[in-house]
Amino acid sequence: MRRITITSLIIGLLFLSIGMNAQNLKFGHVNVQEVMQVMPEFKQMQQDMEGEYERLENQLATMQEDYKKMEQEYMESAESLSAVVRQQKEQKLMETSQKIQAFYQSTQQQLSQKQQQLQQPIQEKLMKAIDEVGAEGGFIYIFAANSGATVYQSEQSADVTPLVKTKLGLN
Numbered sequence: 001m002r003r004i005t006i007t008s009l010i011i012g013l014l015f016l017s018i019g020m021n022a023q024n025l026k027f028g029h030v031n032v033q034e035v036m037q038v039m040p041e042f043k044q045m046q047q048d049m050e051g052e053y054e055r056l057e058n059q060l061a062t063m064q065e066d067y068k069k070m071e072q073e074y075m076e077s078a079e080s081l082s083a084v085v086r087q088q089k090e091q092k093l094m095e096t097s098q099k100i101q102a103f104y105q106s107t108q109q110q111l112s113q114k115q116q117q118l119q120q121p122i123q124e125k126l127m128k129a130i131d132e133v134g135a136e137g138g139f140i141y142i143f144a145a146n147s148g149a150t151v152y153q154s155e156q157s158a159d160v161t162p163l164v165k166t167k168l169g170l171n
Helices: 002-024 032-038 040-080 083-137 161-167
Strands: 027-030 141-144
Touching (some): 027 083, 032 083, 040 083, 083 161
8 A cells, every 4th residue: 555655656746747847848930931031141042043044044045046047047948958958957956956955954953053052051040040049048949830840839839030030130
């Protein structure tokens, strides 16, 4: 009987300490996209990406214009060309079309790599600020509010977006 009482007392104390610890847990959430979009580095990255996109788009447009001229010249003279010359011109048109397609695919990869390269230091700076806010505020977890992974958000979860913006000097 005494053994049951001691065990009950230990279990009761354990539940009491768990309950007290659970009350001290601090959770937060941050809107990462909102913070990122007001960062000057992000705005600069967008401008850089737009400039790169325009440069590559102009190159592609020039290539397409040259192709159209070649195609037009071929169409105008196709009937008067010998079979060998016509086949050579058709081959040249097909090669040019393939070069344009390869250039387009290459530019998509270049743009993606450039964006990742430019975004990495921005994301690192943002994560460092979130880490610092978390450590300074005593948070156990800070969730990305706009990630789509949060299925429930309690009123007890603190919105640390303003704190992160302040840490980054954005207020």
